[in-house]
Amino acid sequence: MPTRTARTAWNGDLQNGSGQVELTSSGVGTYDVSFPKRTADDAGGTTSPEELIAAAHSACYSMALSAEIGRAGGTPQSLDVTAAATLGPDPAGGFRISEIALTVRAEVEGLDAAGFDRAAQAAKDGCPVSKALAGTTITLDAALD
Numbered sequence: 001m002p003t004r005t006a007r008t009a010w011n012g013d014l015q016n017g018s019g020q021v022e023l024t025s026s027g028v029g030t031y032d033v034s035f036p037k038r039t040a041d042d043a044g045g046t047t048s049p050e051e052l053i054a055a056a057h058s059a060c061y062s063m064a065l066s067a068e069i070g071r072a073g074g075t076p077q078s079l080d081v082t083a084a085a086t087l088g089p090d091p092a093g094g095f096r097i098s099e100i101a102l103t104v105r106a107e108v109e110g111l112d113a114a115g116f117d118r119a120a121q122a123a124k125d126g127c128p129v130s131k132a133l134a135g136t137t138i139t140l141d142a143a144l145d
Contacts, residue, residue: 008033021047039087050085050097057129058083061102064130065123072119074111079104100133103141116144 004026010019010033018034031047038048058081069076081104088098102124108116120142124130130138 018046021052048087050087053097053129053133054083054085054100057085057100057102057127057133060127060129061104061123064127065104065106065120068119068123068126069106069108069111069116072111072115074115074119075109077107077109079106097133097136099137099139101139101141105143105145107145113144117142 002025005024006021007024008019008021011017014035018032020030021033022030032045033048034046037044037046038050043051061083062079062081065079065081066076081102084099084101084103085097086099086101087095090096104120106116106120111119120140124138124140
């Protein structure tokens with residue numbers, strides 16, 4: 001299996017510095033990062049590790065859910081998945097990702113609500129990003145449209 005890479009170039013201290021994170025494996029983009037904007041309500045055109053993790057989790061979960069629906073005998077027509085990663089204080093000091101909330105609304109043929117719920121939970125548990133984030137509380141709100 002392939003290894004994917006990203007690179008960050010950072011200049012300055014934590015409070016006044018800034019950097020750029022580059023998605024080097026795909027080459028699809030370079031994005032500004034800064035700690036003050038990371039902790040502000042308005043990101044001001046920058047990304048953050050939490051947003052990048054949320055992007056990874058929503059994409060991974062979508063793939064895992066598509067597979068689980070197929071295994072359960074259904075056919076996914078559309079999946080709308082949002083992941084919200086929250087940065088919070090760590091009781092041990094510093095910060096941690098305190099929660100990731102997954103929300104999915106789906107159109108699925110061939111599964112009832114109970115079957116979809118089982119597939120949604122199995123996808124949450126089996127998604128490689130969920131496994132990597134096992135120390136974080138991950139919630140799931142899944143429903144059929």
